[in-house]
Amino acid sequence: MGSGMLIVLAQTRGIGMPEPVSTFASEVDWLWNFVTIVSVFFTALNLGLMAYFVYRYRQKDRNDLPHGQHHNTTLEITWSVIPLIIVLAIFVWGFRGYLSMATPPANSLEFMATTWKWAWEFTYPNGFKTNELHVPADKPIQVVLESRDVIHAFYVPEFRTKRDIVPGRYNKIWFQVDSEPNGVAFNGAIETETLPDGSKKYTDHGAKKYRLYCAEYCGTNHSKMQAYVYIHTQEGYNAWLAAASNWQEGLPPVQVGQKLYSLKGCNTCHSLDGSRGNGPSWKNLFGYPQMLKSGDSKVADEAFIRQAILEPNSQGIVGYQPVMPKLNLKESDVSALIAFIKSQSDKGPYPQTSPALKNGR
């Protein structure tokens, strides 16, 4: 028992836990393993005693009436005090581990995570925004959490930490991932790839990728509200950010709009194939009349779409709930989105060039 306990505790990874990645993991996993040993011990004790008693003291005659002891204060105190000492120790260790999670170091690099149903947007120190979180290793990272609608939560299992994202207040979460134990490296180059839709993708092959979940229930697509956290070396991060911040340069507006379509989370509600979502599909939206709740019918032209983006729900299309969030968009982004929406309609100026339509999506 004793040596087995030491072997389990000496492992850094918790039993049944995901890869330990952040600097919190060793402390959490150590306590996890300790509580597991305590639990297995008491479960085995209880069930072992129960099984033994059933085997040893089975009734042999219907009229057996054993008159054993039915009170023992010493025993009662013993089995109250021993669990008390154990849980108090667990409390103290749990609180110590929590305190380090709750106190971001002063030299943390700060990011912002903005959330809404059902998308993530991360703002980098240079103002760049995207739906993936790329951070450098070996440095404390602090993420300020903001929600535009309901409660969400930031959760990366490998980091062993979680924080609710509550509208109306700023919660914070911090973590640090060290490069060496996790094999984060930089091979000196960011690979630039032009996707079939013409937009660009920047990849650092030495970076590590972890799944980020929304862990607080937030409605229809709660389970799809996922993103990725990439851990780079400092150099890799610098190179990636420089490349990614420049992504709009040299792209035609339609392709910028297509990129924004997924970056800004438009794709969670608006399909491109005519299927019904929480908002109208963008397939053949432009140039077609829309039935409004006021009873009017309006053709979705540039001005109509511009108002729909900048003042969500102000026009009210029949058959849709007013659930569209107000996005923080630059003027050029709005134009790019309108160009992309136009490209998805056969009444648009360039239906034949639409890459999405050609792919059937």
Next chain:
Amino acid sequence: MSATPQSIPTDIFGKPVNPQKGDSYLTHDRGILSWLLTLDHKRIGLMYMVVILASFLLGGIFAIVLRTMLAMPGANQANHASYTDEQLAQISVNNDFYNQAFTLHGAVMVFMFIIPAIPAILGNFVLPMMLGAKDVAFPKLNLLSYYCWVGGGLFFVWVLGKGILNTIFPGMVEFWGSGGLDTGWTFYTPYSTSTGTAATAAVAGVFILGFSSILTGVNFIATIHTLRPKDMGWFQMPLFVWGLYATAIMQVLATPVLAITLMLLLAERMLGIGIFDPALGGDPVLFQHFFWFYSHPAVYIMIVPAMGIISEIMSVFSRKRIFGYAFIACSSVCIAIIAFIVWGHHMFTSGQSDLLNAIFSFLTMSVAIPSAIKIFNWLATMYKGAIVLETPMLYAMGFIWLFTIGGLTGVYLAALSIDMHVHDTYFIVAHFHYVMVGSMMFGLLAGMSYWWPKMFGKMYHEGWSKVAAILIFAGFNLTFFIQFIAGSLGMPRRYATYPPEFAIYHHISTLGSYILATGLFIVLGVWIHSLVRGRPAPANPWGANSLEWHTKSPPLHANFEKTPLATDPYDFDDWRWDENVGGYVMNENTHHEEKTAQTK
């Protein structure tokens, strides 16, 4: 069990009951109105049984729906790439259906099954008889509480069910309007104040159900205080009565807070008063504080009466006095008190202050002590006993197993740093199913199989009953133990779809849920078979000595022929096994005669 017992009803002395005088509460009055307007606590208990078990069936069907959806390929995101657009669109509709389904499952199970089941069914039936009384203190209030339940429950199910039906038959929305609820049973703001589903109506339903709970609690407190026999002091009461008393206190003190919270929610949704919604200047975390101030005690409202049942059964089926009576009794009250000061552990990740988190973590750890006291005392009761493995004892031992696992995993969650990792994952889903469902359901099944002969005057098929108990136990563990592992690996709860690496855990869990459901349907079959063809139950099939066994099965309309004296509920010396009766009988010439002589 070798000899064939008599097939006619017998009284506590093993004498045949004269068929002409064979009146019981079941046959005392006839006609549907004699049931619907009855003031008899036993009949009200049975009427609760029908509606609460129907809710359990409804909640259970949706549990199977959820588990089946989670096992289907659409839930596994690995396959999405190969899907057509129509299939992808269908998955989005499925998400809405899933969200309504898990809300219906959780809300119906919590508000209409787990919270009321043991107090309303078994408490109503057994409590007055355990005290040697004719009825509860306020029989009319008891009936009112039943109709609050039925009214609130029907309304609640109607509202939630409409949403489900509208998803399946979209045309019906024209006929009966929209409905449904997709907030989860917790109604967290601001989601619940902004959702397009019928949160307002659903909240009103829960509000009415809450009154049923309050009225039952008030009634039980008054009954226990005023209707005990003269010579039954507090520490001579059966432990189930202690459990019901602790539960009643929690119901009376905590449920009004839920009612107030729901009223505030209604005010916000209907009048736009900013209380919880940050867009109106409110604070969403305030709702969580209010909600859990009720709902944490509610968790103990679910489990404490089940613990009372286990205490009875452990003693009777070990044929030995309960070990540490006073410690078990006081631990129930202790749990009831602690219940009110640990609510904040539901909000460890919400951003509440670190000091509050530390205090709630510390207080939560203290729940381990009364829980440990109970388990160790039950084990000590078995020590050197004469253990009888009948169905109630199998369920009681299953309870100890599940509660041990449920309780110990609660220690993980109370430890702050570990909770940061497993909060809102399947780990907590598994934990509260072990504590609330596993333990409470096993307590209910233990109690139902223990008191069934008394309630209906019929025995059930012991063999099939044991098969069911073992299937339920195996199915339950298969369904939920695997969820601890999925949760510690990071599988978030309330997810309609999940990353491919979790598929194996969901498939195993779903398989377990089918086994669990099979076991529960066998129980239903055993019960129906017993009602139709069961042999007449003796007055005391298990040799227990609490007062409900001191009358024939089923009891008279007035429970007892003459008001009984208090007995020592854990002294079984007066009862001797009688092969002809198939139960235990009291020797007419000894104790009982002397005791009744003293009363005259």
